[in-house]
Amino acid sequence: MFNLLELSRTYPNQIWLNLSEKQQQEAWQRSQNHANAMTRCNAYLNELCLTAFIPWLEGWCQEGQENDKSTRINSFIESSLPSLWEFINGTIINFGDIRLALIPTDSTDVDEVCVPQEWVDITSWRADYYLAVQINLDNPDTSWMRLWGYISYQNLQQRGIYEESDRAYYISGQHLTPDLTLMLLQPEPVFPKDVQVKSVPSLTQETAERLLAQLSQSSVSAPRLAVPYEQWAAFVTNEQWRQDLYERRLRQFKRVAESDPPRINLGQWWQNIFESGWQSLDAFLSRDSVQVAVSFRHRRSQQNQERQVYVEGIKVIDLGIELNNQSVALLVGLARETDERVGVRVQLYPVGETPILPPNIRVALLSQSGAILQEYQARIHDNLIQLKRFTCPVGKQFSIRVALGEFSITEDFAIRRTVDSN
Known part of the structure; x- marks a missing residue:
């Protein structure tokens, strides 16, 4: 087992952050208000990722770019992160004029990055850069997180492989840039603003109600994969419908859990x-x-x-x-x-x-x-x-x-x- 110092010396171009036991406990507590174990796990990893990354980024800005207004930092759709993490892995960070997507995983296999389609193909959600984050929790006393590389939206589109089965873009680690500071020192939006993109189609209220009834059932393990992508994209970008689905699934899974002996x-x-x-x-x-x-x-x-x-x-x-x-x-x-x-x-x-x-x-x-x-x-x-x-x-x-x-x-x-x- 390598400690954090040894790992940072072995991979000096990557960012390595310690995850304290307090951070883990607080993130675990905040992630409990989700429908099932899989979504609680997703929320937990994203909570840890967000709470560790933002203080590091703020500290980095204060050291090198103090009082620079262009480095303002905030999370995208911050008020409704639980309803996002119930369905999608990843968090969007606004850093000055650019948008970063944090994509965490606790897998030990980091040969590639899996980016959910929503963060790439929904125009209002897409990022300029996608950051691959590995979280290691094997030992609570020596847990860590590393930012092991990033890729721009354009390169992800050109080099990524889209998998219809899980609606995600996979990008090989060899296409990632390991030194995050190269991007942060000269942050520029890379998504071409003059490109015409197809907007997300709208849904009727009747269709939305039907999807709410269908996707709130406990038998639907992955709502984002249960309906055609165009319908899901239109549905999930509507904050009211997404929040309603999130709350319905909480109630539905709670009833199922109460009727099933605890395991x-x-x-x-x-x-x-x-x-x-x-x-x-x-x-x-x-x-x-x-x-x-x-x-x-x-x-x-x-x-x-x-x-x-x-x-x-x-x-x-x-x-x-x-x-x-x-x-x-x-x-x-x-x-x-x-x-x-x-x-x-x-x-x-x-x-x-x-x-x-x-x-x-x-x-x-x-x-x-x-x-x-x-x-x-x-x-x-x-x-x-x-x-x-x-x-x-x-x-x-x-x-x-x-x-x-x-x-x-x-x-x-x-x-x-x-x-x-x-």
């Missing part, structure tokens, strides 16, 4: 956020009273190398007075395999002075409907049982059950983005 959001584990009763394995091992620390660390080191587990959560389960209050530890490890799939490993360990599991204790993987997909039972001298490693797509729900005799406990999980956080 442990594994997506939040990447930000070191654990539900009550759960904790990171590092926190568990830091307790001096835990007798299995050495054993856990040894097995963890071996298994992480073999299985590439990047985050692990653990819960201690008391089996009850019938077994002299013996406890076991349910360990769930996660590994990102792709942007849409997560690898999951489930293990059960003894806790305390007893080095082996109770004979016949079982751990099972259940589908969302309750069907048993896997189940393993401890033998007489087992000090560990585990499920066969499995992968889940983002949005998938499953349960893990630990049972022994009449005792049974079930933990319900969901694989959601942060990183569909419910």
